[in-house]
Amino acid sequence: MTIGGGAGNGVPKKRQRVGSNSQLSSTIAVITGSSSDASPTDVYRKPNCLRRSTSHSVLPQSSSYNAPSSVRFNDCATADVILRLYRERSTAFESDDSEYTTAVGQSDVQIYLHSDVIRQSKYFAAVLSDRWQKDSDDVGSGKIYRLNLGVPATACSINNHWEVLQLLYTNDFSNTITSVSIALSLLPVALELLFEDCVRACVRFLEVVPWSEEEEKSVLSLMPFLGEEDSKELLARVSHSDNDTPEEMLQGLILAAMHNHPNMAFAKAFVAKLLRDFSSRESARRVLDRAFETSLKVVKELLEEYSNPDLRGDHNETEAIQRLNLHKAMTNARHLLWLIERMIELRMADKAVKDWSDQASFTADLQRTFRDDAWRNIVPGLPALVLRCTLKLANAVTSGSILAARQVRMKLVKDWLPVLIVCKDKIPAMLPSHPSPYRELEETFLRIISTLPMLDAQELLQQCLSFSTRNVEDCPHLVSAFKTWFRRANRSPQAENLY
Template sequence: MTTGGNGGGAPMKRQRVGSNSRLAAIDSSRSDGTIAEASRKPPGLRRSTSHSLLPSSSLAAASGGFNDPSTSDVVLRLFYLDQSSSFVSDDSESFSDDSDVQIFLHSDVLRESKYFAALFSERWHRDSGVLDSDSSRKIYRLNLGISSTSGSIDNHLLVLRLLYTNDFSSMINSVSTALSILPVALELLFEDCVSFCVRFLEAVPWSEEEEKRVLSLVPFLNDEESRELLARVSPKNDSAEEMLKGLILTAIHNHPNMAFAKAFVAKLLRDFSSKESAKRVLDLAFEKSLKVVKESLEEYSSPAFRGDYNETEAIQRLNLHTAMTNGRHMLWLVDRMIELGLADTAVKEWSNQASFTADLQRALRDDAWRNIVPGLPAVVLRCTFKLANAVAAGTILAAREVRMKLVNYWLPVLIVCKENMSPMLHSQKSLYLELEETFLRIISTLPISDAQGLLQQCLSFSTRSVEDCPHLVTAFNTWFRRATHRPRPDE
């Protein structure tokens, strides 16, 4: 943006600013204060007549209205700068163009803008201005060049109108308007307008595109003005993880419609941009759920008997229900981890559960759980199957020690479940068979000496008909083939 005077003083040289467009001319004013369009203006470029006269402030009323030639002492020409121009002359006749707009303003009103206040200071314009013979007023003639990056003439006209009114809210009533006006207000150092635009943007929602425009203007605001705008889009480092933690906890513990909430959070996790953050959150949630299940079964398996029998029974029921509820949450978390390929930590944790699996075996040998939480074994074994199957499939690359412990600690739990489930449901039989096959596949990845002891425990997989357990037959045949292998001399 470039401004200059055309009066008795020496001309001011303005910096070069480029532009890519020209608009049609508006070269005369109407008696009601609105700007009239030249009759030669092409219909496709006719300027909108939405620039109606704004209510005047007391200062504007004393000076005269916007674009009032009878009382004005400033003639301001707005024009688009040409990219090819190295500078803009102060001679208004030198750059007469169809896109020029000439308006009549008042210096005392323009001084509300610090930019114009500096322009009209005695130091800059001691001898500027031309005495008008008809009104005996000193008239200042200024040129305001507008670059392609500083907005349109329409936006500049609107900001100049706002100098004549205190009623910003009637004109700045949308994010688009505020974003169009704010750059001009910043250039003209119109502080009241800047403050209103900022307060308006603070208080209303933005679209994604509007948010980008807001952020592009933040560097031109001071710290106090930009604080609230940045607070909306500049989170703390751990804000996203804290949000995910809260969503997961709400979905699995507190939400009344848990199924829908879990499905929605699962989608958020799939779409979340940072796998590292999602992994940290899921690992933490899994660890907490596992801790609750372990503690509940530990208290159930080794109760501290206090009070009467009924009180003890009630506590035991509560322990089993707590284990069952958090076991389901844990199963959902395992599904999310495997879906996202983030279950390696969970596998390590699950493979290192000597005391937990021992408590489970003690609890499942007791008949009390059958009438209280009959689905508990299936929930625990589904967690085991999903993690073990990911290991066997190579989705999770687990170290030999992890694979060894996974089978060593959880194979006895599977055996106890089979022994204490009579009669077994078809779905449970299917789960047990799948877990058997998965354990045998993992055993096949272990050294012969490690696999030997584990395979001996797998005899419980056998049935009356050998044809019903081909997975067990294959596993033993593989082991014996390897155990009887005689290396060739060159090996």
């Protein structure tokens, strides 16, 4: 923008063609304007001598000013400042004036202002000071200041400047700033003119209303030009501290969906979608691993308390505690199954399989619990639920979605096979169309055994005889597993050396 030069009459007129590097013959100041394609952050860049600062020694502090009733905006009869607003060219190769004016609207306008009023703007206070202002016209007993102000060559730039200049007279911010788009249009101009009251009004409005994604980008682009106090609330909305990370937010959502939300099924479905769409797979993996470890620990502790009760004290009280432990174990086992399903869906269950395969004490507690029939009337579905967790992980191993090491595969079957054997007859037979989870887990364990070295497979297959039923025809999976082992065992060493 350029201050100085002549101004025309009060009728808006077409700006004269100038090149991109032209300079006005002002002796006051030259401030470079932005091009038509400038970003919002480029619109109001000023030289250091006019950069917005609350501690600037030359510019007075802004305060609300109520213009006298006799002083009106754009009143040529009483004005002592004639301001010419003009759109600046982006290049020296613009089309002719008529095409330019048609494309972007009015490109030159003259406004009549009053120096006492516009000094609320620290920018105008500096321009009108004796230090800057040298040339003026004497009209009668007063001075007439003639100023030029270049604005970006955008469709609404003159309108936005007009609105801000009018606010110097009315201070009617509440009725003017009524939307985010208006606040974002006026704020760069208020910053450019160092009109502090208007800046605060725009910022205050932006603090308390929602933004669209595009509006948020515009707010962020303006942040560097706001003071620390002005931007504090805006920054708090769009930035997080070290202790408020996306991982912790996701962790909190998982815990809330599992434990606190009354409509748990819908909450879990929503969180599952968030996990699928989460931007960082590693962050999602860490969150799920922590949640899995926590839930598994809770279930283990509850089963340990149940299978090793403290028999001191009142018998009825002990029995009530035992029932409560089983109910809590059942609830947390459901959460554990949901977590396992999410981890498998996202192919992030590697650590879960490793942890699940190393649970000798947990599986021992489960065996003691299920050998006692007391659980039947309290949590009849607990055995099926616990082994369904095992089945999900074991199936992920056999399908290759989890590339588990040999020791992990070995331990998975070795630790959980005894639990399967104890539980096999603890659930009524299912309909043929709904195969028992125990039969599914038998088949999956046998497939895992087929991936192990011969000696390990021999040890585990001997424990699988309980998979057999009254009729041989009812256990083809077991027959097939032994046939495979014997076929490999009968392979001669000489034939193996050929490969």
